[in-house]
Amino acid sequence: MTTTQEIIASHEQHMIVNLPRYPIAVVRGQGSLLLDAEGKEYVDLFAGFGAPILGHCHPDLVAAVTEQAKKLWHVGNLLHTEPQTLAAQAITRHGFGGRVFFCHSGADANEAAIKLTRLYGKAHPGKTDPAQGGRYKVISATRSFHGRSFATMGATGQPAVREGFAPLLPGYVNVEYNSLPAIQAELDDLAVAVIVEPIQGEGGVILPDDSYLPALRKLCDQHDLLLIFDEVWTGCGRTGRYFGHQHWPVTPDIMTLGKGVGGGLPVGAMVAGPRAAEYFDYRTANLVKHATTLGNNCLSMAVTAAIFQVIERDNLLQKARDLGTHALGRLQALAAQNPAVKSVRGKGLFLGIELNPDAPNAPFKAAGDVVQKCLDRGLLINAAQKVVLRLAPALTITQKELDRGLDILEAVLRG
Ligand SMILES: Cc1ncc(COP(=O)(O)O)c(C=O)c1O
Incomplete structure (x- = not known):
């Protein structure tokens, strides 16, 4: 059996070391438990950055992909196959309707959405010259x-992501999240779309005010802007609804999915309502405007379709809400007694714990220190924005597993 040290040594010799990793090599996963190369067990409360939304090696997904693997993998996109239509049906049935374009990742889905806004902006140029590209400015939020x-770096509201890559694509502006006036201030002849996460993920699990998304919808209608919800984090049941925006009375023009929609396989999806979808329709455009070779491969699509079947059959949305309420209750009780915990927040199984490392006797300096101590004790969680801990367990986690993880976290936070 290869050891952790050997795996890490090989990684450092043969791979581009593009980001820091913990010195842990995982060899197996089942549900919400992981096993490393030396047999140490971890409770996983941050399932694959949100991707294995039904946990590791869910038996129904294993069956779906195995069965499909024996039938057909990929034929290219000039032929029809059924798995992609089943996956698309599931997404549109549980979402706001629309039509789906499948690709490979969250960035890929947003890339498609942004390309679509360019076509829309040209077809609806407003006061601008369509020959110059029409309207193309995309408004997004800081910390998004x-x-x-x-295409997506400009929309991402974190300057560090763009560092070193100039010249960038023009036509982006990042404004304060959860502020309508901040968006209004950017409405000019060039603006064509607004892209926001219904709940900011990498920004540190930031929830909007209840009025924000509905007001944004109204503003977009008034100014003929496309409203894009990036549901890469919040989609597929994560927050206790199929899609995060369904917590509010609001419908986007475009929704993008990644992470959970592939259950751990590389799937991205862009869903567009009738206002936008036609601009990618080759019959309208008389030209192929966007496509990708592997975006609808049968293996991934069989898994995507199965994910929605399992969520519905096993009532996992209700489960996410119940377990989320349970976890929030425990964390709120902890915060009430512990000045080093500033606040806790979240929806469903998407939870953020904001720390106050400056509190007297705080047993940590940054969220990363807490993550490390949790790992030492067999718990995997995540740190975002230096002071926020994030929990995003699989929707299939049991209350016992969740409590086992929260017990470790509480012990670490108490010092
Ligand atoms: C909200 C959101 N959108 C898009 C992305 C990009 O997704 P991917 O890493 O699959 O390209 C991420 C990644 O974390 C994300 O959180």
Whole structure:
């Protein structure tokens, strides 16, 4: 059996070391438990950055992908296959309708959405010259994350993501999240779309005021802007609804999915309502405007369709809400007694714990220190924005597993 040290040594010799990793090599996963190369067990309360939304190696997903693997993997996109239509049906049935374009990642889905806004802006140029590209400005939020590709870097409201990559694509502006006036101030002849996360993920699990998204919808209607909800984090049941925006009475023009929609396989999806979808329709455009070779491969699509079946069959939305309420209750009780915990927040199984490392006797300096101590004790969680801990367990986690993880976290936070 290869040891952790050997795996890490090989990684450092053969791979581009593009980000820091913990010195842990995971070899197996089942549900919400992980096993490293030396047999140490971890409770996983941050399931694969949100991707294995049904946990590791869910038996129904294993069955779906195995069965499909014996039938057909990929035929290219000039032929029809059924798995992609089943996956698309599930997404549109549980979402706001629309039509789906499948790709490989969250960034890829947002890339498609931004390309679509360019076509829309040209077809609806307002006072601008369509020959010059029509309207193309995309408004997004500071602390947002929409990806690291060239089109999405500008939308991502974190300057560090863009550092070193100039010249960037023009036509982006990042404004304060949860502020309508901040968006209004950017409405000019060039503005064509607003992209926001219904709950900011990488920004530190930031929830909007209840009025924000509905008011944004109204503003977009008044100014003929496309409203894009980036549901890469909040989609597929994570927050206790199929899609995060469904907590509010609001419908986007475009919704993007990644992470959970593939259950751990590389799937991205862009869903567009009738106002926008036609601009990618080759029959309208008389030209192929966007496509990708592997975006609808049968293996991934069989898994995506199965994910929605399992969520519905096992009532996992209710479970996410119940377990989320349970976890929030425990964390709120902890925060009430512990000045080093500033606040806790979240919806469903998407939870943030904001720390106050400056509190007297705080047993840590940053969220990263807490994550490390949790790992030492067999718990995997995540740190965002230096002072926020994030929990995003699989929707299939049992209350016992969740409590086992929260017991460790509480012990660490108490010092
Ligand atoms: C809200 C959001 N959108 C898009 C992305 C990019 O997704 P991917 O890493 O799959 O490209 C992320 C990644 O964390 C994200 O959180």
